[in-house]
Structure formats: C-alpha cells, structure tokens
Amino acid sequence: MAEPSSTGNRTPNPEAAQSAFRSALDVIRGVEPRVADAIANELADQREMLKLIASENYASPATLLAMGNWFSDKYAEGTAGRRFYAGCRNVDTVETLAAEHARTVFGADHAYVQPHSGIDANLVAFWAVLSQKVESPALARAGARQVNDLSEQDWAELRREFGNQRMLGMSLDAGGHLTHGFRPNISGKMFDQRSYGTDPATGLLDYDAVRAAAREFRPLIIVAGYSAYPRLVNFRLMREIADEVGATLMVDMAHFAGLVAGKVLTGDFDPVPHANIVTTTTHKSLRGPRGGMVLCDEALAEHVDRGCPMVLGGPLPHVMAAKAVALAEAARPEFRDYAQAIVDNSRALAEGLLTRGAKLVTGGTDNHLVLIDVSGYGLTGRQAEAALLDAGIVTNRNSVPQDPNGAWYTSGIRIGTPALTTRGLGTAEMDEIAGLIDTVLSGATAAPAKNGGTSKAHHVLDAAVAEQVAKRAADLLAGFPLYPGIDLS
C-alpha cells in the first residue's frame, strides 16, 4: 500500500497548521465562543467516527485554510479579466489558477470553477446546453443579438421552447441523482424526463436499453453519472448513443472525480474526452473544498461562462482559492497512489463482505463504493444505518434497484472508501471493517411494530455487541490519526 499522501490528511508542516487553526479558534472564541467550541468539537467527532460515507472526505489543511480569509468579502461577477466589479485582480489570479489546474488535471478544453456546489454545477450545465441548442438558434431566427432584443412574442415562444425539452438520465434506484431530472428537484420541473435503469438480473447498466430509450425519446440531453452505482460506466458508448440521436452527453462525475483525476478511470471510463460537458463536486473523492465545477468542450465554453448571472450569484473567491490549492494537490503523483488505494480498499471491503455472506448490488465493485443489500440480514436500510451508527460506524442508507422499501426506508447501505483511505487505512483494515459491519448487521433485528409485525424504522441491537464493535473501530482508527500533529485541546 502506498504511504498516505502528504497532500491529504497529512501535512508536511503540522506545527504550522496547528498554530494556524489554534490561532483562528482563539480569534473566533473572542466573539462567539460557542462557535469556536463547535468547530473544535467537530474535529473531535470526525476523528472518532469510522466514516464510510461515500460522498465525504477530509480536505488538506492547506485547502481548509485557503477558505478562511478576506477573499470571502469580494464581489467578482463575470469571469477572470471580464468583471462587473472593480478591484478583482487577486480573484482573477485564483480563478485563473483553479481553472488552469482543472484543465491540466482532467485534460479538459475549458473549466468553469465558480459553481457553489454540485447541484449548481448541474444547473449551469443544463442552462448552458439550453443556451447553445435552444436560445442561440432562436436568437439567430429573430436576427437578435441577445434575449433583450427579442419581441414579446418571440420571447414567449422561446420560454415555451425551454419548457418543452427532454432529458434522459439514470433512474434514482439504479444509482442516479435527484438533479438528473427528478420531480422533487428543479431539473425535473424544467425537463420532460425519462430514466434508464440497470439490468434486473445483473444490476449492470444496460447500454442496449439506454440506446432504445434514446432512439424513442430523442432527448436534448443524456445525463450519465451516479451517486450509488458500484461499477464503471463506458462513456465512449454513452457518447455514441448521444451522437446517434443528436443529444448532448453530460456526465456528472460528482462522486468519482478523484478517480478520474488520479487516472484510475481512463480510456472509455474517463468521461472528459467523451462527454460534451462534465460536472462535478470538488469535495467528494476529489478531496477539495465544498463546491462544484464544470468542464466542457470549446463549443459550450461561452455558454458555460454565463453561469453567473444565468444561474449563480457572485462567485465565492475564497472557495475558488481553495479549489486552486486542492487541484494543485490532485495534479501531484501522490494523488494517483491515493486514487488507486481508494479502489483497492473498496474491492477489499467488498471481498470481505462477500466472504462473510453479505449480498452486494452487482456482486462487487470497480470504484470507490459498495452497495450492500441488507434485506439479506432481514433489515431495512434505515435499521441497518442506525444499528451501524450505534457501533460508531457512519454510513448512509440508499435504495437498491427495484427497492421494495421505497426511498425513505430503503433496502441498502452505501459505503465508500475515499475518507478512510485519506486517513491511511489499507486493505487489511478494510477486511476487518467488513467483519465489524457483518457483526452488527447479523446481530441487529427489526424491532416489533406497535400494531403487530415488525417495524421498518426501528431496530434492536444488543448493547454489548454495539460496544464491542465501537471499541474495536476506535482502536483501528487510533492507528490512523486524522490530521496528525494538530492538537486543539
């Protein structure tokens, strides 16, 4: 196993980081001590938790510190060198650096680093495509340069056209994301959406079914990408399908951007050379600050750069500074070792669970996450999540394909390795953690319901089992300190 990366949880100069965080807390304590305490307590909590939440990570001290400063005070609408506010030269520097690093790390033609989150990045991407494929032709037909030049009638017609567009995305219970056209999210209210799923027999993405749906539905946009699919997606094939029906291929790599940056996902499995537009968060496997980003081809660049004011308010310059730091870290060779270790650990976790008889969606994993079908243990996802938490193991429940328990109780537990890999845990520890998970899930039972039968919400777990597992988890973590050298007590 590779040494933990010096750009992750470990910093080459812990004394400097410790004094920076300590001084910051002292300053905050002088104004509102309860906030300073909450910040310090959060570090203590994160140190104690066995964090298997697939979408979380630990950003480096340099990344965290880049966010806490006066860049937060600056308005900088527009893009670098083309602002609607004066005095933006330092913001220009960090935005340009973040975009440069992003283009280098991902081999993209264009990078837009302003989105405040993953959902914002997706909204920017949707409206960039609508701008390119719906608004631009309408302007050209009317001989108008911009929307303000359209007559009331042409504007009404264009607004109707915006509302009549179609999107094809991965279904939620196959691992897709709410922002891919589902009704509770604005994307589902904007687009007429249809979804593609996975093969019920294998749990794998069924490209023939995607192709058939695309041919019949003729969407404007095909969205690929997921937050709970444990296998690889062939983006070359997805692009072929999109091209065949004249759709734009958008890939949301929010979860697996770190595996792309770290060159674990290459060739057909690297979305960047195949998609027209790629969106991501920066805080999941990419291990940067909380935020979003859009990468795209030259044809979409001018449309994407209109993200503010189209969708976004003023950018967050302090977060763009932190994105530049985190992307500089992701460009370093150690990040490749980190990305490979994430997948090695995920495979070891899956193996360890399978050996102990657990049922996994698709029977294993090729990426950073594993989806356990906990119906095999006689539990709902909600009961399993709560039982694991009793034992100090933090996960989240998740639907499995064709989930009989719906999106609230679910039948799955999603676990992922980016965070624990940052702490330095390796494959031997993953096998042991698989054992701890199996012990808890085997020991837990559904609680009796008030009016007979069993509850979907509540579980019973022997306190001694919970305590014993929690103790072993704490001992394991003690060997892999989080932010070693930083002591806030």
Ligand SMILES: *Cc1c(COP(=O)(O)O)cnc(C)c1O
């Ligand atoms: C996490 C996630 C998002 C949303 O990111 P936020 O930063 O929470 O808005 C969008 N798409 C996918 C696929 C995700 O996994």
